[in-house]
Amino acid sequence: MSIQVRDLRKTFGHFKALDDVSLTFNSGELVALLGPSGCGKTTLLRIIAGLEYPDSGAVLFSGADATFTHVRERGVGFVFQHYALFRHMTVFDNVAFGLTVRPRRQRPSRGEIAERVHRLLELVQLDWLADRYPDQLSGGQRQRIALARALAVEPRVLLLDEPFGALDARVRKDLRGWLRRLHDELHVTSIFVTHDQEEAMEVADRIVVINQGRVEQVGTPQEIYNAPASPFVYGFIGDANRLCGHAADGWAELAGLRVPAPEFGQSEPRQVTGYIRPHDIQLQAGDQGEGVAVRVESVSQVGAALRVSVRIPDGDTSLQVELPHSGGRWPFQVGEPVKALPRAARVFAG
Amino acid sequence: MSRNRVIPGFGLSLGYATLYTSLIVFIPLAALAASGISLGAETFWAVVSHPQAVASYKLSFGASLVAALINLVFGLLVAWVLVRYTFPGKRIADALVDLPFALPTAVAGIALTALYGRNGWFGQYLEGWWGFKVAYAPAGIVVALTFIGLPFVVRTVQPVLEGLERELEEAAASLGANRWRTFRRVLLPALVPALLTGFALSFARAVGEYGSVVFISGNMPYRTEITPLLIYSKLEQYDYAGASALGVTMLVFSFILLLAINALQYWNLRRQGGG
Numbered sequence A: 001m002s003i004q005v006r007d008l009r010k011t012f013g014h015f016k017a018l019d020d021v022s023l024t025f026n027s028g029e030l031v032a033l034l035g036p037s038g039c040g041k042t043t044l045l046r047i048i049a050g051l052e053y054p055d056s057g058a059v060l061f062s063g064a065d066a067t068f069t070h071v072r073e074r075g076v077g078f079v080f081q082h083y084a085l086f087r088h089m090t091v092f093d094n095v096a097f098g099l100t101v102r103p104r105r106q107r108p109s110r111g112e113i114a115e116r117v118h119r120l121l122e123l124v125q126l127d128w129l130a131d132r133y134p135d136q137l138s139g140g141q142r143q144r145i146a147l148a149r150a151l152a153v154e155p156r157v158l159l160l161d162e163p164f165g166a167l168d169a170r171v172r173k174d175l176r177g178w179l180r181r182l183h184d185e186l187h188v189t190s191i192f193v194t195h196d197q198e199e200a201m202e203v204a205d206r207i208v209v210i211n212q213g214r215v216e217q218v219g220t221p222q223e224i225y226n227a228p229a230s231p232f233v234y235g236f237i238g239d240a241n242r243l244c245g246h247a248a249d250g251w252a253e254l255a256g257l258r259v260p261a262p263e264f265g266q267s268e269p270r271q272v273t274g275y276i277r278p279h280d281i282q283l284q285a286g287d288q289g290e291g292v293a294v295r296v297e298s299v300s301q302v303g304a305a306l307r308v309s310v311r312i313p314d315g316d317t318s319l320q321v322e323l324p325h326s327g328g329r330w331p332f333q334v335g336e337p338v339k340a341l342p343r344a345a346r347v348f349a350g
Numbered sequence B: 001m002s003r004n005r006v007i008p009g010f011g012l013s014l015g016y017a018t019l020y021t022s023l024i025v026f027i028p029l030a031a032l033a034a035s036g037i038s039l040g041a042e043t044f045w046a047v048v049s050h051p052q053a054v055a056s057y058k059l060s061f062g063a064s065l066v067a068a069l070i071n072l073v074f075g076l077l078v079a080w081v082l083v084r085y086t087f088p089g090k091r092i093a094d095a096l097v098d099l100p101f102a103l104p105t106a107v108a109g110i111a112l113t114a115l116y117g118r119n120g121w122f123g124q125y126l127e128g129w130w131g132f133k134v135a136y137a138p139a140g141i142v143v144a145l146t147f148i149g150l151p152f153v154v155r156t157v158q159p160v161l162e163g164l165e166r167e168l169e170e171a172a173a174s175l176g177a178n179r180w181r182t183f184r185r186v187l188l189p190a191l192v193p194a195l196l197t198g199f200a201l202s203f204a205r206a207v208g209e210y211g212s213v214v215f216i217s218g219n220m221p222y223r224t225e226i227t228p229l230l231i232y233s234k235l236e237q238y239d240y241a242g243a244s245a246l247g248v249t250m251l252v253f254s255f256i257l258l259l260a261i262n263a264l265q266y267w268n269l270r271r272q273g274g275g
Helices: A041-049 A091-100 A110-123 A139-152 A169-186 A197-203 A221-226 A231-236 B010-037 B041-048 B051-084 B090-097 B105-116 B123-130 B138-163 B166-174 B179-208 B211-217 B227-236 B240-271
Strands: A003-012 A015-025 A030-034 A056-061 A076-079 A157-161 A189-194 A206-211 A214-219 A241-248 A251-254 A257-260 A270-276 A281-285 A292-302 A305-311 A318-324 A337-342 A346-349
Touching: A003 A041, A015 A041, A015 A056, A015 A214, A030 A041, A030 A197, A041 A076, A041 A157, A041 A189, A076 A139, A076 B166, A091 A110, A091 A139, A110 A139, A139 A157, A139 A169, A139 B166, A169 A197, A189 A197, A197 A221, A206 A221, A206 A231, A214 A221, A214 A231, A231 A270, A231 A346, A251 A270, A257 A270, A257 A337, A281 A318, B010 B240, B041 B240, B051 B090, B051 B138, B051 B179, B051 B227, B051 B240, B090 B138, B105 B123, B105 B138, B105 B211, B138 B179, B138 B211, B166 B179, B179 B240, B211 B227, B227 B240
Parallel strands: A030 A189, A030 A206, A076 A157, A157 A189
Antiparallel strands: A003 A015, A003 A056, A206 A214, A241 A251, A241 A270, A251 A257, A270 A346, A281 A337, A292 A305, A292 A337, A305 A318
8 A cells, every 4th residue: 555645744842843744654564764863763653553643744644634534543563762662561462462352243253364364473483482471481482473463453554663773683683684584475555663774774775864853865775875965864865974165166075075966066166065985986096196195094894894994184183084904904093194096985065 | 589670779678668668557557467366266265256256357358348349440530531631720629639648547437427317418309219228338348448448549540541642542543443352452451550559559548548437437346347447446445455356357358358359460460471
């Protein structure tokens, strides 16, 4: 099922949680709402779920207006950050809840419910925990049960609010891959909220970057990473060197580094801010060749990459550079003069 | 058992707890029992099975149970309102709940008698229009016992209700549960242990209550005479052994009932996987 939101606005007191948000979620897609905490992403998710109502704007499910439909009738599966499992019920009863609370006429038979619950528990690979209580499970297991519970009612859309936010790094990583595979199997339209860019990059088909209640950019993870639409996205997704400078005649001068800036063709120099990814800078030993002369400040190895920090002599600007490194001696030593050449950069006015 | 604990001092604290409960609870009760038994089996039985005594047990325990049940329902309601809603004067309402604890029960009894008496604010209508007698009737005893027992249910349920996450209700709603089913299947089970505790405390308090009841009940033998009053009248006649015998009987009944409530509590916790 496709979901559309149009011109959503929501304020809490004086705080603008959502400011004119319009988005389309395609059927069968897995979309991440990504942004810093307090940016409005959870509010958006809760409005789509029907747990919150917008001040103005509309929510459409498959083209039909659902803005003020009660959450009970929306057919959404909601997964909470802190699981919200019913502690006094067994895992089985938790998953069966959505089926057993149906009015008698629509309720499946006992046997059908049991079969469906066990199928779901197999799907989340926790069939062996059916008789346990939530308190006896680990965080990762609880969240998988919460997901099975949400899926039991065969929702038209699955909404996940920071589903892995309360878990430790290791479990998070496992569950990410698992969620992606599950989605590939079920193909239910899913939206999840996260503040972890790596999580969004790894799991989502598309990412919606939100900042201060507004949509900054919508795109595939590649698009978001390779062509950030705004300074905010550049700074928020991945690491980037932020450099101030001037631009004119199609070129920008950023702390001594010269990069192409085709958007700034005017002859009057204008103040700009440029962003360069650490792996988009080339380093060459010695003081010959192209680029700006810099001095190596520090070198460290992180996994298969070498992180080099270099200082541009004209000011206090440091550049972070990331180079592939396959072991052996480090090609640069601290204090050594090298030439730095940016291969790609993005320049914004201001 | 005492080894490998995070907090040491198991032996000391157990010894202290035993000594303390012995001094405060057990020894006085044992003395009471001893004094009752001094009557001899036959006289003891004659005292405790006297029709007047039997009528008073029925009234005491019956009225206490009814009062505790009323408190169970309305205490939950009051706690719910105090936790879930904000309204002007909420803090004052919250403080008012404790008032029955602080008020000398005799004062409560006099106030209630004034209200529900034939010429009182409520009494004139209840009795005058519908012919429903409250003061000087068993209903009046229930009113007094409800009054003094209210804080127990409210104060035991309130913190549990505060601790229940909103998300539980949201989860239930998103799974299609209507309000009644959400309450019945998600909220109520979480509140049952606190409700049982509040019920037990309210009931126990009501059984032992004396001060407020004597004013409103009228103390008519066989009709509106509670056991504590019967005990008191025996004491006034210097029949200490008879008073003790009645006291022991009450004690046994109360103990059995409270034990039953605790068993219910235990069973409920086990059923919910908490045990």
